[in-house]
Amino acid sequence: MLNLRRLNRNIRSLRRYRQILGTLLKYGFGQVLDQLQLRFTLQRGRQLFFGSPEIRAARRQSPAVRLRLAMEELGPTFIKLGQLLSTRPDLLTPEYIAEFSRLQDAIPPFPFETVRHQISRELGSPIESLFSHFEKTPLAAASIAQVHKASLPDGKKVAVKIRRPDIEQIIATDLDILMSLAYLAEHHIAALHLYNPVALIKEFRRSIQRELDFRREGHTLERFAANFAGDKTFHVPQVYRELSGEAVLTMEYIKGIKVNNFGKLRAEGYDLKVIARHGADALLRQVLVHGLFHGDPHPGNVYILPGPVICFLDYGMVGRLDHNLKYQLLDLLAGILERDVEKVSRLLLDSGELEEEPILTDLKKVVSDFIDDYYEVPLQEIHTGHLLTDLIGILVQFRISVPPDLLLLARALITMEGIGRQLDPDFNMVHHLKPFMEQLARERWSLTYITQELGGVAGDYSILLRRLPRDLRTLLLRMTRNRLKINLEHRGLGQLITDLDKSSNRLSFSLLISALIVGSSLIMQVDKGPQVIGFPVLGFLGYTIAAILGLWLAVAILRSGRL
Numbered sequence: 117m118l119n120l121r122r123l124n125r126n127i128r129s130l131r132r133y134r135q136i137l138g139t140l141l142k143y144g145f146g147q148v149l150d151q152l153q154l155r156f157t158l159q160r161g162r163q164l165f166f167g168s169p170e171i172r173a174a175r176r177q178s179p180a181v182r183l184r185l186a187m188e189e190l191g192p193t194f195i196k197l198g199q200l201l202s203t204r205p206d207l208l209t210p211e212y213i214a215e216f217s218r219l220q221d222a223i224p225p226f227p228f229e230t231v232r233h234q235i236s237r238e239l240g241s242p243i244e245s246l247f248s249h250f251e252k253t254p255l256a257a258a259s260i261a262q263v264h265k266a267s268l269p270d271g272k273k274v275a276v277k278i279r280r281p282d283i284e285q286i287i288a289t290d291l292d293i294l295m296s297l298a299y300l301a302e303h304h305i306a307a308l309h310l311y312n313p314v315a316l317i318k319e320f321r322r323s324i325q326r327e328l329d330f331r332r333e334g335h336t337l338e339r340f341a342a343n344f345a346g347d348k349t350f351h352v353p354q355v356y357r358e359l360s361g362e363a364v365l366t367m368e369y370i371k372g373i374k375v376n377n378f379g380k381l382r383a384e385g386y387d388l389k390v391i392a393r394h395g396a397d398a399l400l401r402q403v404l405v406h407g408l409f410h411g412d413p414h415p416g417n418v419y420i421l422p423g424p425v426i427c428f429l430d431y432g433m434v435g436r437l438d439h440n441l442k443y444q445l446l447d448l449l450a451g452i453l454e455r456d457v458e459k460v461s462r463l464l465l466d467s468g469e470l471e472e473e474p475i476l477t478d479l480k481k482v483v484s485d486f487i488d489d490y491y492e493v494p495l496q497e498i499h500t501g502h503l504l505t506d507l508i509g510i511l512v513q514f515r516i517s518v519p520p521d522l523l524l525l526a527r528a529l530i531t532m533e534g535i536g537r538q539l540d541p542d543f544n545m546v547h548h549l550k551p552f553m554e555q556l557a558r559e560r561w562s563l564t565y566i567t568q569e570l571g572g573v574a575g576d577y578s579i580l581l582r583r584l585p586r587d588l589r590t591l592l593l594r595m596t597r598n599r600l601k602i603n604l605e606h607r608g609l610g611q612l613i614t615d616l617d618k619s620s621n622r623l624s625f626s627l628l629i630s631a632l633i634v635g636s637s638l639i640m641q642v643d644k645g646p647q648v649i650g651f652p653v654l655g656f657l658g659y660t661i662a663a664i665l666g667l668w669l670a671v672a673i674l675r676s677g678r679l
Contacts, residue, residue, distance in 0.1 A: 133293050139190055143182040152300045180215040187219060192259030192283065193290035195219050196324050203411075203523050205505065206512040207316070225257035226280060231264065234278050238361040246359060250276070259283070260327065265369060273369035274356060277330060284328060291321050319520065327432045330365035336408075336431045337367065343406045349394040350401075351427045370427055372419035375535055381420060391424050392539035396548040398426050399532050403437060403525060404552040411435045411524045413532055435524040446556050448507065457484045464510060482510055500545045501530030625669050632662035 137149060177185070187194040201208055202216035235243050243250055249267040256263045261279045268274055298313040326332050334355045341352040359366035373380050375395070381388060395418065402409035410417075411433035419427045437445075444463060451459040460483050461476065486506060490498065504526040511518050529545070536543040559565055594600040636658030646653045 129289050129292060132289050136190060136290075136293055139186050143186040144179075145182070145186070151305050152297070178211070180209075180212045183212070184215045184219060187216075191286070191290075193287050193294070193324070195259060196327075197294070197320055200320055200323060203527050204520070205508060205526075206518045206523065223257060223259055225254045225262050228252045230281055231262075231278050234281055235276070235364055238364045239359060247274075247276075261330075266366075268356075273371070274359075274366050275353075275369045276359075277365040277367070279328065279330065279363040287324060287328065291317070291324075294320075329362050330360065331362055333431050334360050334365055334367075336434055339408060340402075340410075340428075340431065343402070343408065344398075348423065349425060350398045351421055351425045353427070353429065370419050370421070370429060372421045372427060374415060375418040375420055375426075376415035376538070378538070386420060386424050388539040389543075391420055391426070392536040392543045393548065394424060394426050395532060395539075396536055396543075396545060398428075399528060400548060400552050403528075404442060404556055407437045407439070407442065409435050409437070409525065409528060411528055413528055413535075415535060418535065433524070435521040435528070437521060437525065441519065441522065442556060443560055446553055446560070449553065452487055452490060452503075455487050457487065460487065464507070464514075464516065479510075479514055482513065486510060498544075498546050499530070499533055500549060501526055501528075501533050504529060622669060622673070625665060629662045629665050629669070632658045632665070636662065 140146075141149060184198065187198045198216040198219045202213055202219070205213055208216070232243050235246070239246060247266040248269050248271070251265045254262040254264050255275065259280075260283055261277050264276045264278065266274050266276050294317050295314070298317045301313045334357065337352060337355045341354070344350045344352055353370055354368040356366040356368075373384065373386075375381075375391065378388065381391070399409060399413060410428045410431065412430065413428060417429045419429065421427055444466075448460060448463050451463060457480050461480050464479070464483070489506075490503065504522075508518055508523065508526060533543075533545045536545065591600075636655045639652050639655040639658065642652065
């Protein structure tokens with residue numbers, strides 16, 4: 117039986133696939149499509165966009181600007197991908213990072229009747245029975261959702277976040293296409309193999325699917341609220357679980373002052389230095405105490421309530437640091453302060469997986485230069501976010517994989533540190549960091565932690581000892597029965613095989629053209645068969661076919677750029 121839903125999805129995917137490739141070509145990325153061997157689409161696209169004023173204007177921009185414009189035109193999935201990539205200095209140059217940081221996903225809101233239908237379907241009751249008042253005009257509208265202000269029957273003000281009804285299908289289609297392009301890129305573009313585009317798209321898929329499920333954001337808000345229970349300097353918006361679901365999230369409406377509205381803060385009598393201190397303490401406590409931190413504390417997400425109390429909004433992007441990563445950061449900072457090049461180099465080598473074995477002497481030289489840059493620098497002049505970014509730069513330089521949460525932390529620290537210095541010119545993040553690091557060091561050498569670590573090690577060895585006899589028996593049996601197999605992966609041969617195929621095809625064409633020319637020449641010497649102006653028709657036909665094939669081969673060679 118014909119599956120109409122799957123058929124419609126395949127047609128939609130094909131249409132979207134051509135749209136994506138056409139947009140990339142439109143903004144001057146035809147060479148990339150050629151490398152991916154999407155030649156048919158490339159030919160059609162050149163006919164569509166060649167010489168248009170829009171393409172000429174776009175191609176005057178830098179590649180980073182053109183790629184950002186293409187992402188904005190392609191919509192929500194690509195905008196979110198660009199925003200994710202803006203947190204990955206291990207993958208992109210600073211130019212691309214800065215450009216992708218400008219990506220905005222503000223788009224026109226969807227109609228209120230759709231809002232009404234979404235809420236009724238998700239919560240099981242009409243909007244009038246759930247809220248005493250619901251504003252039809254949204255407070256904000258983005259690519260995934262929009263937010264409306266409303267009132268509960270008891271008069272409490274709430275903010276209701278409603279997911280766009282068709283966004284799941286759009287993102288699912290785009291993710292399928294991105295995954296297919298990632299496989300092509302990994303197979304055909306050898307330079308991208310080191311960056312593992314397939315793994316990147318898989319990570320992006322997990323991230324955006326989590327963002328689509330508002331229940332996860334609700335759980336995150338509740339975890340932050342539990343972590344800061346009793347803290348009078350930090351407030352987490354309350355979640356109304358009975359009015360929330362996968363596509364609707366109802367939370368406390370926050371009426372405060374944006375942290376970068378310095379004039380209004382001063383007019384209301386706030387002490388900006390106290391705000392800077394409370395904001396830094398809130399973020400550092402999230403990172404070094406709870407291991408769960410807000411990943412995007414930009415000024416639009418940070419509000420100041422009376423007290424002053426710090427309030428973060430939008431918990432869709434959060435980072436996590438386990439104990440091992442926190443202690444690695446502690447050891448790294450200690451090594452930098454002690455000017456211990458050997459210790460810092462060893463910690464950097466142990467901080468991630470090595471894609472290739474670095475030369476230790478080169479690593480030590482780079483680490484020594486890095487430590488010298490921060491030696492005897494006054495504390496108030498040290499930017500912890502930039503220090504962490506410099507460390508990440510060393511990891512990238514020596515092909516040591518960087519945990520994504522560490523990259524998110526560097527961005528969050530840079531953002532909060534910048535806000536702190538705007539609020540207080542004498543703001544010093546290192547001064548706020550010191551007591552947290554001291555507390556972390558005490559916890560590390562506490563009897564409780566040591567006992568937990570020893571218990572964990574003992575458990576790991578217990579599992580190993582239980583499995584070792586079985587694994588050894590399996591290995592020996594396979595060896596004695598000649599069933600031992602070793603899988604070898606040949607990296608970098610894909611492009612070689614492709615080039616050999618192209619060369620053999622061109623050689624075959626050349627031989628065919630030569631045979632046609634020789635055969636036609638022999639026919640010209642024979643006075644038999646139909647003739648035109650005294651020459652055999654078959655000879656003319658052979659010459660014509662040889663000329664067409666020869667011209668086709670010459671054009672293909674010239675287009676490849678390899679004479």
